Amino acid sequence: MxxxxxxxxxxxxxxxxxxxxxxxxxxxxGLVGAPECGDxxxxxxxxxxxxxxxEDAKFKTFGCGSAxxxxxxxxxxxxxxxxxxxxxxxxxxxxxxxSLPPVKIHCSVLAEDAIKAAITDWKKKHxxxxx
Amino acid sequence: xxxxxxxxxxxxTTPVDPRVLDAMMPYLTNQFGNAASRNHQFGWEAEQAVExxxxxxxxxxxxxxxxxxxxxxxxxxxxxAVKGVAWMYREKGDHIITCVTEHKAILDTxxxxxxxxxxxxxxxxxxxxxxxxxxxxxxxxxxxxxxxIMTANNEVGVVQDIKEIxxxxxxxxxxxxxxxxxxxxxxxxxxxxxxxxxxxxxAHKFYGPKGVGALxxxxxxxxxxxxxxxxxxxxxxxxxxxTLNVPGxxxxxxxxxxxREELQKESAELFRLREKLRTTxxxxxxxxYINGDLLKRLPGNLNMSFAYVEGExxxxxxxxxxxxxxxxxxxxxLEPSYVLKALGVGEDLAHTSIRxxxxxxxxxEEVDYVAGRVIEVVRRLRDLSPLYEMAKEGIDLKSVHWATxx
Numbered sequence: 001m002x003x004x005x006x007x008x009x010x011x012x013x014x015x016x017x018x019x020x021x022x023x024x025x026x027x028x029x030g031l032v033g034a035p036e037c038g039d040x041x042x043x044x045x046x047x048x049x050x051x052x053x054x055e056d057a058k059f060k061t062f063g064c065g066s067a068x069x070x071x072x073x074x075x076x077x078x079x080x081x082x083x084x085x086x087x088x089x090x091x092x093x094x095x096x097x098x099s100l101p102p103v104k105i106h107c108s109v110l111a112e113d114a115i116k117a118a119i120t121d122w123k124k125k126h127x128x129x130x131x
Numbered sequence: 132x133x134x135x136x137x138x139x140x141x142x143x144t145t146p147v148d149p150r151v152l153d154a155m156m157p158y159l160t161n162q163f164g165n166a167a168s169r170n171h172q173f174g175w176e177a178e179q180a181v182e183x184x185x186x187x188x189x190x191x192x193x194x195x196x197x198x199x200x201x202x203x204x205x206x207x208x209x210x211x212a213v214k215g216v217a218w219m220y221r222e223k224g225d226h227i228i229t230c231v232t233e234h235k236a237i238l239d240t241x242x243x244x245x246x247x248x249x250x251x252x253x254x255x256x257x258x259x260x261x262x263x264x265x266x267x268x269x270x271x272x273x274x275x276x277x278x279x280i281m282t283a284n285n286e287v288g289v290v291q292d293i294k295e296i297x298x299x300x301x302x303x304x305x306x307x308x309x310x311x312x313x314x315x316x317x318x319x320x321x322x323x324x325x326x327x328x329x330x331x332x333x334a335h336k337f338y339g340p341k342g343v344g345a346l347x348x349x350x351x352x353x354x355x356x357x358x359x360x361x362x363x364x365x366x367x368x369x370x371x372x373x374t375l376n377v378p379g380x381x382x383x384x385x386x387x388x389x390x391r392e393e394l395q396k397e398s399a400e401l402f403r404l405r406e407k408l409r410t411t412x413x414x415x416x417x418x419x420y421i422n423g424d425l426l427k428r429l430p431g432n433l434n435m436s437f438a439y440v441e442g443e444x445x446x447x448x449x450x451x452x453x454x455x456x457x458x459x460x461x462x463x464x465l466e467p468s469y470v471l472k473a474l475g476v477g478e479d480l481a482h483t484s485i486r487x488x489x490x491x492x493x494x495x496e497e498v499d500y501v502a503g504r505v506i507e508v509v510r511r512l513r514d515l516s517p518l519y520e521m522a523k524e525g526i527d528l529k530s531v532h533w534a535t536x537x
Contacts, residue, residue, distance in 0.1 A: 038442075041517070061515060064458070
């Protein structure tokens with residue numbers, strides 16, 4: 001299987017690996033995929049309450065090189081964006097950036113889902129607080 | 132110092148032994164005759180080379196040279212064995228017994244026959260990968276014409292009790308075929324001691340060239356008849372038409388001869404190296420699991436699952452080492468290994484499996500290097516793994532509700 005240079009780069013030098021505290025109210029956690037499918041991504045965002053800008057992001061992924069690269073790229077892209085901007089990130093953007101072959105497109109879809117899941121989680125925490 | 136990349140995928144294929152190549156060269160250069168040319172020296176020389184090769188192959192498995200049919204490889208041999216028996220013995224019966232962990236060359240051939248009206252029983256295996264002999268006995272009917280069970284499995288290296296299976300087949304008057312592709316030349320294999328009637332062999336699995344193999348077809352007690360799957364000039368006693376691949380046969384023969392002479396010493400060494408690899412990995416890493424029976428196994432095979440680390444990402448990390456994985460991500464069809472599934476290995480662990488195939492040309496230094504790299508990459512990927520993180524936090528992953536979105 002031939003990987004693009006960018007996928008190899010993300011695999012060897014993954015950006016933003018790690019964890020943020022799940023209990024922290026400024027943190028949103030998205031956990032998508034399933035072990036049986038061979039792909040699980042955990043993507044966390046730290047959001048500034050006032051500006052709704054994502055100040056930090058961390059990820060951990062169980063999956064192939066393309067899955068690791070997709071989620072690593074996702075954390076790179078969401079940092080510095082507002083929630084609205086992050087929600088507009090499409091899996092096709094990831095496919096293009098990493099030159100993913102057709103058989104690996106689902107990895108990018110999962111990364112897009114992970115971003116959305118993290119944002120949904122943050123919003124849920126804030127809707128509850130708002131009540 | 133190890134030379135990179137390291138090849139440790141000897142179940143996929145093996146390098147051609149230099150001695151085999153030497154034996155083949157004359158037949159790729161000056162001695163190019165067609166073995167069927169009966170009227171001149173070029174043909175006679177070719178025929179002689181073929182007969183010598185046939186004898187070498189026969190000697191490896193305890194057969195008579197007249198019982199060796201040359202084919203283009205294991206897939207063709209498997210097709211000839213199963214279809215050849217099915218079509219020849221149609222009047223006698225229409226039931227075939229095989230096993231879920233067989234190679235696709237057997238499984239797909241059986242499925243093809245099923246569409247043509249034959250009935251196939253696919254015996255299950257236990258979690259060690261072994262066929263239950265009682266299951267086999269119970270499956271046999273008066274319409275059963277063939278039992279086909281592989282000697283050693285290509286993925287997990289598990290070795291079946293071929294002698295007993297053959298005995299059962301004999302008692303019930305059913306022909307017994309075994310795909311001996313991974314076993315021949317690696318473990319002792321004798322068609323008479325093991326009650327085998329038909330056996331498939333492939334040169335490139337024991338240091339011979341690709342594109343040539345053989346089918347052992349018993350002549351006496353019982354005499355096996357096969358309907359050919361290739362029609363033409365009637366070569367190989369009518370069982371397989373087509374000009375013989377003389378250089379290939381010479382290579383197959385030489386490889387068989389070397390394997391027979393060196394089997395005992397080589398298998399002991401492979402076993403030693405395999406055990407060193409296994410024990411090192413088990414000592415340095417937690418949550419690693421062997422897939423398949425450890426004892427009834429090919430000496431050079433190690434199929435291991437590294438929990439919480441996906442197989443393809445592991446292969447990417449050890450990119451200077453050639454091995455393979457049972458992970459779905461490594462297959463073009465995105466399906467995980469059906470062999471591991473048959474053993475009851477959970478899909479999550481199937482995705483984390485790696486198959487190491489140690490062979491004749493691997494050294495202890497290489498094994499040490501491979502162990503070191505695997506340990507290093509597994510640790511790095513576990514740092515990246517949300518599953519490892521959750522497991523270390525004490526979360527039971529089987530109880531988690533996995534959703535694809537939030």
